[in-house]
Amino acid sequence: EAGVAQSPRYKIIEKRQSVAFWCNPISGHATLYWYQQILGQGPKLLIQFQNNGVVDDSQLPKDRFSAERLKGVDSTLKIQPAKLEDSAVYLCASRLTGTASYEQYFGPGTRLTVT
Amino acid sequence: GQQVMQIPQYQHVQEGEDFTTYCNSSTTLSNIQWYKQRPGGHPVFLIQLVKSGEVKKQKRLTFQFGEAKKNSSLHITATQTTDVGTYFCAANAGGTSYGKLTFGQGTILTVHP
Numbered sequence: 001e002a003g004v005a006q007s008p009r010y011k012i013i014e015k016r017q018s019v020a021f022w023c024n025p026i027s028g029h030a031t032l033y034w035y036q037q038i039l040g041q042g043p044k045l046l047i048q049f050q051n052n053g054v055v056d057d058s059q060l061p062k063d064r065f066s067a068e069r070l071k072g073v074d075s076t077l078k079i080q081p082a083k084l085e086d087s088a089v090y091l092c093a094s095r096l097t098g099t100a101s102y103e104q105y106f107g108p109g110t111r112l113t114v115t
Numbered sequence: 116g117q118q119v120m121q122i123p124q125y126q127h128v129q130e131g132e133d134f135t136t137y138c139n140s141s142t143t144l145s146n147i148q149w150y151k152q153r154p155g156g157h158p159v160f161l162i163q164l165v166k167s168g169e170v171k172k173q174k175r176l177t178f179q180f181g182e183a184k185k186n187s188s189l190h191i192t193a194t195q196t197t198d199v200g201t202y203f204c205a206a207n208a209g210g211t212s213y214g215k216l217t218f219g220q221g222t223i224l225t226v227h228p
Contacts, residue, residue: 031214042121042203042218043158056215091157095214100165102146102207102214106157 002026004107006092012113018080021110025073025094031055033104034067034077035091043091049075050097082114117142119206121219129227134191136222138204145209147180147187148216153200161189194226 005024013019025032030051035043046065048056052072060067064083069075079086089111093104118141128134138147146165150158162171164180164187171178177190191198201223205216 040220042205042220044218045215048215093158097214101163102148102216103160103163104148104158104214104216106159109157 004092004094004105006090006107006110008110009108010111010113012115013082015084015114016081018078019082019112020079021077021090021092021112023075023077023092023107025075025092026096026105028096029094029105030072030097031095032069032075033093033095034075035093037089037091037109039088046077079112082112084114087112087114117206117208117217119204119217119219121204121222123222124220125223125225127225127227128194130196131193134194134198134224136189136202136204136224138187138189138206138219140185140206142185142208144184144206146207147184148205148207149178149187149189150203150205150218151200152203152221156200158203191224194224196226196228199224199226 007022032049034046036046037043046060047067049069052069065079067077089109091109092107095104120139122137148163149161151161152158162178167184168182169180175192179188201221203221204219
């Protein structure tokens, strides 16, 4: 079974530039999550999708961050404009719904550096 | 909002010593999960605890869920160098959260051979 795919793996941009990250979840996983992990901290949920609908985006800085999952499969996360404090690893995770397990499967992440 | 505290932040042990990390939630939980993140890697699921007072074992790892379902612990017996990494607890409040997890800040484990 293929895992969660993310690209790019690394990105360096200057502040005020824009950047986009892509995620392809495990096939059949209806729930998709985007997390921000700042160095030395635990992952922080940014947005959660159930199929192509947003379930929770309460911690998404909506003035600069946006995300979509148009066909209920792939998802993109965008930052525009980026700030220095956005430097972090952006993790995508997916989950199979309709089971007793809440296990999330994480992708390798995109390491963003904002200079 | 929900807060999840994890202690200690760091733990350095000699190979063969035991290790324990503790997780406390400000609210009663539906379930709690534990993840391991190797240096430079991504979080990998270890286990899920659901029932009050539940204890689960995976080889040298023992996981416990408190009676009040507000705290949990992970204990590793006789650590090995392969246990190096950051251990996170992740709390699920249940309800309509659709499996939303709130992660603790993690415990970084280093094992000296």
